[in-house]
Amino acid sequence: MGIHAVSVMLEALNRDAQHATIAKFIQNERDAEREKFERLRQQKAAAGGSMHSRRPETLKIDISKYRGVEEDSLLRWFVELDDAIRARRIDDGDMQVAFDQSNLAGRAKTWALGLKLHDPYALGSLEVFKSRLRQTFEPPRAEFRALTELLKLKKGKRDVHAYAQHLRHLMSCISSNPVDEHTLVSVFMQGLADGPVKTHPFRL
Template sequence: MGIHAVSVMLEALNRDAQHATIAKFIQNELDAEREKVALLHQQGSQQAELLREQGAQQFELFRQQQDAAGGSMHSRRPETLKIDISKYRGVEENSLLRWFVELDDAIRARRIDDGDMQVAFAQSNLAGRAKPWALRLKLHDPYAFGSLEVFKSRLIQTFEPPRAEFRARAELLKLKQGKRDVHAYAQHIRHLTSCISSNLVDEHTLVSVFMQCIEDGPVKTHLFRLELDSLEQAISTAEQEDFSLRQARASSTSYRQPRRYDSGGPEPM
């Protein structure tokens, strides 16, 4: 309805009717606008709720993907074992070859694959004369140890006594127990065998040397009654027999005969 038509319709009414008509018209317009606003508010609330649900679903999906990625990375990450090794001091008492065995085991357990890291780990376990020797080389040439194998070879050239394996083999073949107990004797023969890395002495020869060089007595007699296939088996058997003998001696010396008193004499105070 146009403005002119409304004006003509209002002119036909008296003043009170005009006011009532205008008020009703305005009220109808306000109600219509309120309905539009309520509808928009309802639609906005529904849209916001939908967006919240979509956001929550996307966040949950992202979290699940992160958890799955983290779990797969954790499952792929290899476990490491931190093994401590002895320090190599560069003295003749330290077996360099045996230290190399400890070093290789620790590197494998720690899963150190990088060559520079392997050299750094090996150098961190030097002490005594060997540590300043390595530092001097690194000061003159930062790339003196290009790999772990180069590091080992330079250690051998510097600190390994000449013909060390020959001397260890010769000492092994002429070894005697002497004044050492069975355990100390076994540890010494283990040390000598660990110093031999090439042309290894076979197990039967080691068993023969161990049994022949142990001092005469019950332990040696017990060993010769058995068929032993390895040095460790012979050592374990000898130590068990030696322990049993020591226990028997300790029990016999701790037992005392009860004192006897003459019944005809005076009773002791």
């Protein structure tokens, strides 16, 4: 959806309706990827049902490697990891941990191998793996930095969809104290480029 389309849509609404519309738009952006993943999963399952009736079909989703560096979002990687585990139907705990380790790189991979050398059962389950990874690599102020970036976020030269996607990514990095809907709508509106879409909702 382009900036002009959003402008036309919002111009026809009063202030309360505008805020409700923007809130719905942001929620739709959150749901879009989930729906896309679910459609792909269902399509794959339907195709697999006719071709491989003896075993459930899996969807091999590639995920990014977690390197243990500051610019990597551990929470975002956990979301990718959980989606991939479900799509691949990895139910065994040991296999889940092995899959997790296979998607580590750099200092994070070195850290995991060091633990296993000293204690083969140090990462005995998915929950333990996540907990120890979080304790070791999650910056203590990671959520604060994500919140600070979110509150200062500007649309810039991006289209509305890309702007909303970046907003959604920052939201995913804030889990302990999520941003409320009213603040989110205000941030979204303030971050839009100067023009009818930004100025109209605050016109007296």
